[in-house]
Amino acid sequence: MNSASPSPVIPPDPWSRWAPPLIDRILEAFRAESIPVERPELEAALDRSGGEGWDLALAVHRWARIAGRAPPRLADDLAARLRPERPPLRSAAAAQGYVNLTLEPETVARGTLETVFGRWERYGHWEPEAGTACVEHTSANPTGAFHVGRVRNAIIGDTLVRVLRARGIPAVTQYYVDDMGRQAAMITWIWSRPPDSWPPEIRAEAPTIDPAEKADRRLGRPYPAVSGYLKSHPEAQAEVAAIVRAVEEGHPPAEHHRRISEILDGMLQSLARIGIRFDERVWESSLLDSGAVGQVVDRLLKAPHATLEENGAAAIDASGYRLPKEEAKIIVRRADGTSLYVTRDVAYHLSKFARFARVIDVLGQDHRLHAQTLDALLAEIGEPRRPEYVIYQDLTVPEGGRMSTRRGTGVWLDDLLDEAVRRAREEVLRRRDDLSEAEIGRIAEAVGTSAVRYHILRVAPEKTVLFRWEEALSFEGRTAPFLQYAHARAASLLRKAGREGPPYPFDPGLLGHPEEQALLRRIRALPGRVEYVARTNHVHALAGYAHDLADQFNRFYHAVPVLTAGAERDSRIALVAATRRTMETTLDLIGVTPLETM
RNA sequence: GGGCGCGUGGCUUAGCCUGGAUAGAGCAUCGGGUUCCUAACCCGGCGGUCGGGGGUUCGAAUCCCCCCGCGCCCGCCA
Known part of the structure; x- marks a missing residue:
């Protein structure tokens, strides 16, 4: 009886116990048949998935021509070279142009179990590697509760982080909090007054406000109605715009961040229920406050394809980047001097590149063009690195179309x-x-x-x-x-x-x-x-x-x-x-x- | 119109990067399995011209081209 004792030297992958000598033997077989094969090529061609009674399979077709033999014949010849079998090889069989190798059952059992018992909780995990990865995911606007469609992002991102860590890659998750847009401003705007003083149109959509309700549900309740209300009420729109401006200028309304945090906490509570947590929240406005956005704008103004619009807006002529836009122009600063989402995102990514070896963004397909634009701007300022994008498609509903709160097809x-x-x-x-x-x-x-x-x-x-x-x-x-x-x-x-x-x-x-x-x-x-x-x-x-x-x-x-x-x-x-x-x-x-x- | 993504049995899908052995699975359906370690399980049957066409290759679901269908995006919004 073997009794496995924990040992730190046991390698992560059981394969490493058998593979090297086996691969050597296969290389020898090829050499004996006068077929030139490089080790990496062979390793890539080996199928380790394990099938009906075999552990390793090799399709020999690709070498058949060089060998001047039909694949089945070549497979026969190679299999014959691997005989007589000796440990850990139990059998080498040729079938239809394949060489199927079977390890001794005993070897498989011993190697696998000793690895699992030897590593125990570390089985499935690899040794630590240098270079931290950053996974930005979810980053949904803090305007209300999650519907299931939005959660796909979080599930993909969170799983990826877990796997990266298992791979030995230290990973940090970031939630990019949009506190600068109109959407966040709308929340602050409506909640800056008590519900009983809301315009009737909005009240009608959110008739009862239950103070005990989870913050994301409660605070997000009037949001869809506000959206519609603003379209026909310019004066309200101006008030929202004033909030946006105040945030841009660095003096947001006192309630602003508290409201957003409150709503975001509620949202993240839901995600926590399916095991999803974030290491860091990055507030979009912090990039402006730190001057990072200003620096990016300066660099973009000096970029090779920088142009100034007549009204004072700054742009990049992106005709060389083949963006699917009607006008190949990326505005990077508004005529009134205020900043834009893409530009702020460039600043954000520069900060990530400064800290992390690997930068991964999980994005919905509707952000595809944004990602391309971001890449173009990074190139313009001479930044050689790019984020890795994990793009996912929407959830659709049986009635057709994607899940959407606005259309009422969202499921909380x-x-x-x-x-x-x-x-x-x-x-x-x-x-x-x-x-x-x-x-x-x-x-x-x-x-x-x-x-x-x-x-x-x-x-x-x-x-x-x-x-x-x-x-x-x-x-x-x-x-x-x-x-x-x-x-x-x-x-x-x-x-x-x-x-x-x-x-x-x-x-x-x-x-x-x-x-x-x-x-x-x-x-x-x-x-x-x-x-x-x-x-x-x-x-x-x-x-x-x-x-x-x-x-x-x-x-x-x-x-x-x-x-x-x-x-x-x-x-x-x-x-x-x-x-x-x-x-x-x-x-x-x-x-x-x-x-x-x- | 342009760009990106998708199109595999009735339904939901894996495989596509790195082309190879009868294209795997789940649901549904049909037929079996519990005096025995949890039947949220297992075994078996039925069901697939891998959207269509062309090309490359000894070999294409997989690579290339064209077409069709569906989704998304093309803002000095985020």
Whole structure:
């Protein structure tokens, strides 16, 4: 029996234990066949995903021509060169132009489990790297509560941060708070007077103000009506404009930032419920106050394509940047000398470049042109760096069109979460009568909120997500509860075995069942998946991995007994423990709450 | 009109960057599984000309071009 002891020297990725000698042997085989292959080329071509009974696959077609042989023939020849097999290689088989390599089951089990037990909480995490990343996400205007459409940004951004950190990259999240625009000014304007003195048109839209209501809901209530009211009331518009000007000049109304903070706190409370928190809030006005915006304007005035408009506005002739604008001109300072969003955003990004090695912005597709404009202005002032953009598409609703508060097609995040939790509670009550009220509540909250988060995370950002209540609230199949259930099931086994923590002795020779081997292959894939997501920002890939892992655990669970097993009992318990550990890390990374029971 | 994104079984989707083995999954549907470790589960069936056309290639869902459909953006708004 092996008893894994924690050791800091165990590398993050189980693959590193077997890969180098294997790759050497494959290179030798190529060399023996007189086919020139470079190591990097081979490593890139190797498929490590693991399939029906194999661990490594290599499609040889690309070298067939050079070798002057048909792919199946070449595969045969190469496979023959890898024989006789010796540890850790169990078999080298040729099939349809592929060389399929299978490791000894024992090797797979030992290497994978020792890595998991050796690293434990650090399994799935990589060693620290130098260079901090900044992820700016959400940054929604603080004008009211989140509807589900806005939350996609937060879910993508937050998941990305978690994965970057797991990759060893220190990461800071920033919420860029717009306190300078008309929208924020409208909030301050309407709330600068008591509700009973509001214009009737606005009162009509927000008839009762409940002081106990969450701040983002309460303070945002009159907002849509204010928007309409201003269109037909120039004098009110002038008052709002005066607030905007006051902010620009550095002396905002006393209430301004307090109101915005209050509303923002409410918004962030909702996000906290699905596990999303921010490290820093960057107030847009702070960039102006510090003089950073002024410096950017100065640099832009001296830029290669700077032009002055007749009325005194400053612009950049952007015809060289192929922006999809009718006039290839970017105004960078208004005629009245006041600043603009893009210009302030340049200042913001310069401040990020000064602090961070990697700058990532999560943006809705409607900000695509803004991003291109920002890039153009950064180029104009000679800044060589650019942010990485993670662009996501909108949520749409069955009636057509995107989710929008103004059109009344928005679904409040709070309402969706409440309904999800309510339904989760019903599910818990349906199957458990042994839990305390507190436990039921805790499980329902975890299941409901996780289901919502996962539902949005699982789809690639560039796809539009069709929002349907029934699907967002589903607890079966590709959902968070499916994942939580697998985790809870594993936890239950360990509880019953009385082995809720390491050490987990195991005999790697007893884990040869195909479902066990398949499960081990899933487990060992996590570090690679984390690396991939941190490199490509494709956070949804981790949601897919979580499902694959849970799915394979379920198959294993149904295929072999654990607690009632004979000689294999301890080893299977170890495998369950490794699965549970891997599952917990994965769930943490995607913001799904792991449960011990459900 | 220009730019960007998307278009895969009835529905929702993975795979597309880095082209390769019968295009994976979930929902729905049909048929099985619980005296046995949590059935929010598992096993099996049905269902796909990967929007259309052309090209590159030994090989295209994947790369290139054209077209069609849908979404978004094209403000001295943010």
